[in-house]
Amino acid sequence: MKDLLVITILGEDRPGLVAKISGALAKENVNIVDIEQSVIRNLFSMFMIVDLSTSEINDQKLNDILYSLAQELKLKLEIHPYESKEVEEAKKKLYNIKVIGKDKPGIVAAISSVLAERNVNIERIKMLSRGELIVMEMIIDIKANDPNELRRALIKIADEIAVDIIFQSEEKAKTRKKLIVFDMDSTLVDAEIIDELAKAAGVENVVKDITARGMRGEIDFKEALKERVKLLKGLPIEVLEEIRDNLVLTPGCEELVRTLKAMGYKLALISGGFTFFTDALKERLGFDYAFANKLVIKDGKLTGEIEGEIIDSKKKxxxxxxIAKKENISKDEIVAIGDGANDRIMLENAGLGIAFNAKEILKKVADGKLTKENLMGILYCLGHTKQEYKK
Structure with missing residues (x-):
């Protein structure tokens, strides 16, 4: 280890800096054993660990060479002996955090405090985007911590500082996703459609109460759905058509879906709602798959019944x-996005489960949470940049 030196370099960015610095090392047969370089707002920074054992010069001579070069290039340079012990990378438990939201003071402090309290080491922090949304990525070593407890703590602090957060293993985060699955009500559509139907049928308050309890997981979804649909008996099909033709989508979702489609992702809509509406959204937005419950319509009116098996949490x-089997993809290659208890198992089984504007019951099992203001943040969770989706 005595032959290893740590070199840090800072200065104004311009082409050729890495070539000149690495060239000076190569000329003296000094080997670079580790390196990381980045540019932040035109500020160049580079960190290297170099090995002198392959060179005929000593550390003092290397100091003279590099300090002279730094002066010529108008850079700040520091050189220190490498004294740390070897770290066994295989023993690290690396996890990936993405923080998404509007910029404000204290975001890094709040998140890092939660980590520090649990002796979690931050390996890297990188700003992925700055603008309407800031997107920050952290790679952390959770050590002996329970990832589920840590995830809950991070979601809690994210709620307190009004940002969104995604937390999953680095291995899963690196896995390329191929299928994106959405819920419909209060996810793609900025409403609970059954509540809109109930309003037209004059049973809004009763149905809304049942819907809310079902979304929180307080009552069985199947029974709750049957009870609500029964109250819609006699509702004319014209009412359904009017609601369908005037669906208000969650802001940004149409852009998001079309962008994902253009990027080559398969898209599925799996809803505990109704095919009357999912089929229309499939055609409008270009989904590859759409599944929902089928309302029975007779003589132009709802009968108050559902045809076939009800799509509940298990069925989703x-x-x-x-779909995964048909597309020949693994669960780790799937993203699932939903908002209520009926989406729980679907999110647990996906490679990335996102609780969207979600109830607390879903936040407990999801990999993270997004609010509708940050919907486009999904693209960053998939590893894309602002430049890619703006093309």
Whole structure:
């Protein structure tokens, strides 16, 4: 280790800096064993660990050479002996955090405090985007911490400082995703459609109460759905058509879906709602798959019944698995996005489960949470840049 030196360099960025610095080392047969370089707002920074054992010069001679070069290039340079012990990378438990939201003071402090309290080491921090949204990525070593407890703590602090957060293993975060699965109500559509139907049927308050309890997981979804649909008996099909033709989508979702489609992702809509609306969204937005419950319509009116098996939480997960088999992809290559208890198993089974504007029951099992203001943040969770999706 006595032959290893740590070199840090800072200065104004311009072409050729890396070539000149590495060239000076190569000329003296000094080997670069580790290196990281970046540019932040035109500020060049480079960190290197170099090995002198392959060279005929000593550390003092290297100091003279590099300090002279730094002066010529108008850079700040520091050189120190490398004294740290070897770290066994295989023993690290690396996790990936993405923080998404509007910029404000204290975001890094709040997140890093939660990590420091648990002796979690931050390996790297990088700003992925700055503008309407800031997107920051952290790579951390969670050591002996329980990842589920840490995820809950991070979601809690994210709620307190009004940002969104995604937390998953670095291995899963690196896995390229191929299928994106959305819920419909209060996810793609900025409303609960059954509540809109209930309003037209004059049973809004009763149905809204059942919907809210079902989304929180307080009552069985199947029974809750049957009870609500029964209250819609006699509703004319014209009412459904009017609601369908005037659906208000969550701001940004149309742009997001079209961008994902253009990038080559397969898209699925798996809803505990109704095919009358999911089929229309599939055609409008270009989804590859759409699944939902089928309302029975007779003589132009709802009968208050549902045809076939009801799509509840378990059924959503089964459909997810069926699509994965058909597309020949693994669960780790799937992103699932939903907002309520009915999406729980689907999110747990996906490689990335995102609780969107979600109830607390879903935040407990999801990899992270997004609010509708930050919907486009999904692209960053998939590893894309602002430049890519603006093309």
């Amino acid at each position: 997960a089964e459909i997810l698995e069926e």
